[in-house]
Amino acid sequence: MTPPTWLATPNGENCLNLSFSGDWCLESIALMDLSALLAELNERSGAQSVVLDGRELGRWDSAFMTFLLDFKQGCAAHHATLDISGMPSGVRSLLDLASAVPEREGARRTASRSVWLAEVGETARKLWADGLFLTRFLGETTLAGFALIVGKARYRRVDLWLQIQECGPSAVPIVTLISLLVGLILAFVGAVQLAMFGAQLYIADLVALGMTREMGALMTAIIMAGRSGAAFAAQIGTMNVNMEISALRVMGFAPMEFLVLPRMLALILVMPFLCLYSDLLGIIGGGLVSVAFFDIPVTQFMHRTAESVHLTDFFIGVFKCALFGVLIALAGCMRGLQCGRSASAVGDAATSAVVTSIVFIVVADSIVTLVCDRLGI
Amino acid sequence: MTEAVITVENLTMAYGDFLIQRDLNFTVNRGDIFVVMGGSGCGKSTLLMHLIGLQTPAKGSIFYGEQDFWRANARQREQIMRRVGVLFQSGALLSSMTLAENIALPLMEFTLLTSRQIAKMVSYKLALVGLAGFEDYYPSEISGGMQKRAGLARAMALDPEILYFDEPSAGLDPISAKLLDDLIKGLRDSLGATVVMVTHELASIFAIGTNSIFLDPETKTAIAAGPPRQMLAESSDERVIRFLTRDNPKAELPPLEAIS
Incomplete structure (x- = not known):
């Protein structure tokens, strides 16, 4: 490969001849600083016209073309005419092509620096808009719920079964693992404190009450938020990207009934069972610790558990878990429907679905706990 | 001057046991605009997938120049693919990047250009496809035809010797489709690429x-x-003639000058 060279010779008073030779391609001029050359040429071309000569030109590619385009702009700025008839035909036609469609007026975007105050305002407006969207979404979901009760909701029963399968049985292994371990942890943490008063026996109360009233529902909900909430957002978001939701609307299916309803129903139906299952596993985990490490006989542990937990406690947990199911489905589907139209928007939707669900869950949990406390349940 | 750029020998394509096409033999010469045609579902796009190395042939070989693509090692394949640009049917621009970032991606990865030079190169490529000034737009913000042209700009980013097009004019209005045809022809003529x-x-x-x-x-x-x-003009096969005349064999073909 021969290095790129150029030669400028004055031709008469107002004319400059510029001939190129050597290879002007990516590899050879990638590291060359062409701005110096451009500056020099621009300085010299006080000339009215510049004639380019490419007879000696070796290989050339886009790198040469970008240089020529820059040079052409420079000439235009100096009101000098550029004669390219001496260049290879490929170069000429590419130059024509590149300037065939002039830049559209106002198309180019100028980067604007953002002021922090503007950003604060923008964020506040976004939050407000988000709140409005949530309210509308809640309303539409309620309407869809009514439609379901009257039997007018349009959705595929198969979808409901698929969602139930997806949210329920498929989640059992992870719920098993987490609940068992949470039971173990509760028992350990509690036992160490209770042992100081010689009251290890009350581990049973602690684990049973903790699991049924609180931890069973909460852990199940958090697992489902990560599993199903994110999945809902990603599915619906991708459908949005592919215009599938528009297609559904056109065909007369309300996305609320067709997409949101089966998912929400599935979670409401499945979560109570998962919650009960989680309660049971947690108590077993606590029992394992009590029996193996704190020398409490199995029968005694079972007896204490039965004494301490009432049916109300189970009901509270199950009720909370069903409520969390609604919230997870709401957050997941809402973020999916809000999704933008790019691959990263789908990722953002899934992330924000999980975050929103967990926020909803914890807030709702606090409220329910407070209400139960006031009512003395 | 006929120099074989791509040679396909006895290529058989299949998905598992499901045969798509068998015993394909053809040669693409330098400077050709080679058209793969056939009815829907005949395996045109599958053939393209085989040519660009995304699917392995069931039998037979594909030569780039003298080199057997599917018997080359991974490094050699990458070398071959570096000389190839592909425009996918929908443009396949990365939706989370601006047009400029899409086109700059291969330039940043495979050349030593500085970011200023890359920016210039990007502007030039966009100008070639008639999208000057659209650097900072996201693919979702421009029309389908523009996405396709931006996809073409990305396919050309590294000055490939071979350009593949999957249904370039699908979904475009007749005028845009004609402009794209002219663009493809113009680029072939000026870049000396094979299409x-x-x-x-x-x-x-x-x-x-x-x-x-x-x-x-x-x-x-x-x-x-x-x-x-x-x-x-010469085929006697009814299927070919029906396809090429839109099932209306009596229709006259417009004269060449009228089109080009």
Whole structure:
């Protein structure tokens, strides 16, 4: 490969001849600083016209073309005419092509620096808009719920079964693992404190009450938020990207009934069972610790558990878990429907679905706990 | 000057046991605009996937120059693919990047250009496809035709010797489709590139195709080959003639000058 060279010779008073030779391609001029050359040429071309000569030109590619385009702009700025008839035909036609469609007026975007105050305002407006969207979404979901009760909701029963399968049985292994371990942890943490008063026996109360009233529902909900909430957002978001939701609307299916309803129903139906299952596993985990490490006989542990937990406690947990199911489905589907139209928007939707669900869950949990406390349940 | 750029020998394509096409033989010469045509579902796009190394042939070989693509090692394959640009049917621009970032991606990865030089290169490529000034737009913000042209700009980012097009004019209005055809022809002429185009757009086929192959879904092999006009004039196969005349064999072909 021969290095790129150029030669400028004055031709008469107002004319400059510029001939190129050597290879002007990516590899050879990638590291060359062409701005110096451009500056020099621009300085010299006080000339009215510049004639380019490419007879000696070796290989050339886009790198040469970008240089020529820059040079052409420079000439235009100096009101000098550029004669390219001496260049290879490929170069000429590419130059024509590149300037065939002039830049559209106002198309180019100028980067604007953002002021922090503007950003604060923008964020506040976004939050407000988000709140409005949530309210509308809640309303539409309620309407869809009514439609379901009257039997007018349009959705595929198969979808409901698929969602139930997806949210329920498929989640059992992870719920098993987490609940068992949470039971173990509760028992350990509690036992160490209770042992100081010689009251290890009350581990049973602690684990049973903790699991049924609180931890069973909460852990199940958090697992489902990560599993199903994110999945809902990603599915619906991708459908949005592919215009599938528009297609559904056109065909007369309300996305609320067709997409949101089966998912929400599935979670409401499945979560109570998962919650009960989680309660049971947690108590077993606590029992394992009590029996193996704190020398409490199995029968005694079972007896204490039965004494301490009432049916109300189970009901509270199950009720909370069903409520969390609604919230997870709401957050997941809402973020999916809000999704933008790019691959990263789908990722953002899934992330924000999980975050929103967990926020909803914890807030709702606090409220329910407070209400139960006031009512003395 | 006929220099074989791509040679396909006895290529058989299949998904598992499901045969797509068998015993394909053809050569693409330098400077050709080679058209792969055939009815829907005949395996045109599958052939493209085999040519660009995304699917392994069931049998047979594909040569780039002298090199057998599917017997080369991973490094050699990468070398070959570096000389190839592909425009996918929908443009396949990365939706989370601006047009400029999309086109700059291969330039940043495979060249030593500085970011200023890359920016210039990006502007030039966008200007070539008539999208000057659209650097900072996201693919979702521009029309389908513009996405396609931006995809073309990305396919050309590294000055490839071979350009593949999957249904370039699908979904474009006739005028945009014609402009794209002109652009493809113009780029072929000025860059000296070789073009392989999968299409069933008759107007494009006759306007710019210099050589072609016709895949038949029923017999699962190529039933005609050659320059499209010659194929229409000389083929006696009813399927080919019906395809090339839109099932209306009496229709007159517009004269060449009228199109180009």
